[in-house]
Amino acid sequence: MTLDSNQLRIADNQYVWHPFTAMSAYRDEQAPIIVEAEGFYLTDTEDRRYLDGHSSLWCNIHGHRVEAIDRAIRVQLDRVAHSTLLGLANVPSIELAAELVSRTPEGLSKVFFSDCGAAGVEVALKLAYQYFQQRPNKPQVRDKFVYFDGAYHGDTIGTMSLGSIDRFKNLFSPLLFPAIWSSVPIATPTQPQQERQQLEHWSIELERLLSTHAGEIAGVVIEPLVQAAAGIRVQAEGFLSKVRELTYKYDTLLIADEIAVGFGRTGTLFACEQESVSPDLLILSKGLTGGYLPLAATLVTDELYDAFLGDPWAGKTFYHGHTYTGNPLACAAALASLRLIDEHKVLPNAFRLERILQEQLAPLEELPQVKEVRVKGTMVGIELANGEEPFVPSQRVGHRVTLACRRRGVILRNIADIIVLMPAPAMPAELVIEICQAVRESIAEVIAEGV
Ligand SMILES: Cc1ncc(COP(=O)(O)O)c(C=O)c1O
Known part of the structure; x- marks a missing residue:
């Protein structure tokens, strides 16, 4: 049985319960259905490519389909x-x-x-x-x-x-x-x-x-x-x-x-x-x-x-x-x-990425809606807030930012209103810079929509 993209979506909604996922909203969000990957990119059933900005939930180190592994x-x-x-x-x-x-x-x-x-x-x-x-x-x-x-x-x-x-x-x-x-x-x-x-x-x-x-x-x-x-x-x-x-x-x-x-x-x-x-x-x-x-x-x-x-x-x-x-x-x-x-000298690369992430994300700290940008190695948390107050949960500000990133071809996840970036420690610097750009633009987009 080979299902086409639309049939897969229907079957996903009918049969699969996704972890840590608000299923009522998920069903309307047309989440990518991943079919394959190459390096640091994931490809979905619609042939769209996404940069894996969260290391497939914090575990990927060298990218996908790595020859030696x-x-x-x-x-x-x-x-x-x-x-x-x-x-x-x-x-x-x-x-x-x-x-x-x-x-x-x-x-x-x-x-x-x-x-x-x-x-x-x-x-x-x-x-x-x-x-x-x-x-x-x-x-x-x-x-x-x-x-x-x-x-x-x-x-x-x-x-x-x-x-x-x-x-x-x-x-x-x-x-x-x-x-x-x-x-x-x-x-x-x-x-x-x-x-x-x-x-x-x-x-x-x-x-x-x-x-x-x-x-x-x-x-x-x-x-x-x-x-x-x-x-x-x-x-x-x-x-x-x-x-x-x-x-x-x-x-x-x-x-x-x-x-x-x-x-x-x-x-x-x-x-x-x-x-x-x-x-x-x-x-x-x-x-x-x-x-x-x-x-x-x-x-x-x-x-x-x-x-x-x-x-x-x-x-x-x-x-x-x-x-x-x-x-x-x-x-x-x-x-x-x-x-x-x-x-592949992954550790020195991860060390370099820390500085790049800090530099690339520093402009966000100027925004009143960004409470803090925290970087350690390749781990990043961008905390969004309404000044010192958290946003109203029903606004789903963090989630909307990750959807905006997805439209720009970058997969990330939020924890409430904290956007978590977790590029793989072996990711080349230019891809990390692309992720940061998508995040900056997505935050600006969501702020412009009204928060
Ligand atoms: C620090 C820490 N401990 C434990 C776990 C649980 O790991 P698992 O999801 O593989 O059970 C996680 C998962 O995110 C984690 O971040």
Whole structure:
């Protein structure tokens, strides 16, 4: 059965429920139906080409249909597409685990695979909880986690419990486990003194929480440097290393969620590197496979891993696993992507793109309807507002800007009235400049329509 463009649209509206999408409006919006891609462009059923300005939801690293990754998947496909890691091994997952251990911050030595970001975080939470009950020197039941204002770690019940974005979470509150909220000092590069004061203030608050609940907290869960789903909120410099210092001092685990920030998005392979931090647990996903296939990895230290050893009947095993854990095709894609990051010098490119994004988007800060432009690496949040007040939600200002971008051939997504740009770390500068131009024009268009 081959459906034409119109039939596909009808079938999409009839059968598919899109995530994080207001379906009543979506049905009238004629969203592109993607059929193929080339480099950083996506093509739809109407033969329209779009620049992928959000890295296909923050995961694409090198562009689409990249020869080396395509080949790696095909080669693996000729061997085996899937075989389980439950009590068995497969070649690409072993090679990838070794590669990840060699590239991630020191001390992380074991890799537990799963298949999406939220699952990787759930693994980390369960590991931390079980670890404290089994660690040899001081076994304890620790059932508390600290999370930060603006945090987002996924949409499962456990990860939502550590989320801080009300409209995603509030409805489900009765289902969630209680956790301890703390705030984050925000980077204010034009007011360094204010940034330092905030850093001090929130570090003291965090220390107060950790000392009040000493012996009860299994872990502090942080998105290092940037909270992506909060609208690219960049943390004050030094906060991550402070959190590391305090988690050591109060003997709790530092759980770093690098699902969004990992693999070059902030300009270094891992965000933790920028503050020389080694977390106790590190979660990777999204860019892990270059944005090709679903895969997540939770890395831990030897100390944590060793607490799960013992006689098989002693009850120390980690009883957790997903059917497609360590899928060979996904691991083969990840290995190829990691090699390309080196070969194509993706990290220096991402670093250069930060400056280009800053320069290209600086004129927006002159507009009264632009509250702030935040850039870190290739992650950008443009916060639109009515002066200091948010726009009325029914105006859907952010959404209208992304539709205007789409008419200009650029795919982006908004988070409420924050326009998020997330070009792939390997994207050439001239394409990033095109995205910025489309965004500037689209914001001007929506303002001219009336907001
Ligand atoms: C920081 C962070 N953690 C976790 C997740 C959840 O990942 P997934 O959508 O693969 O479950 C996301 C997704 O955007 C994320 O940005």
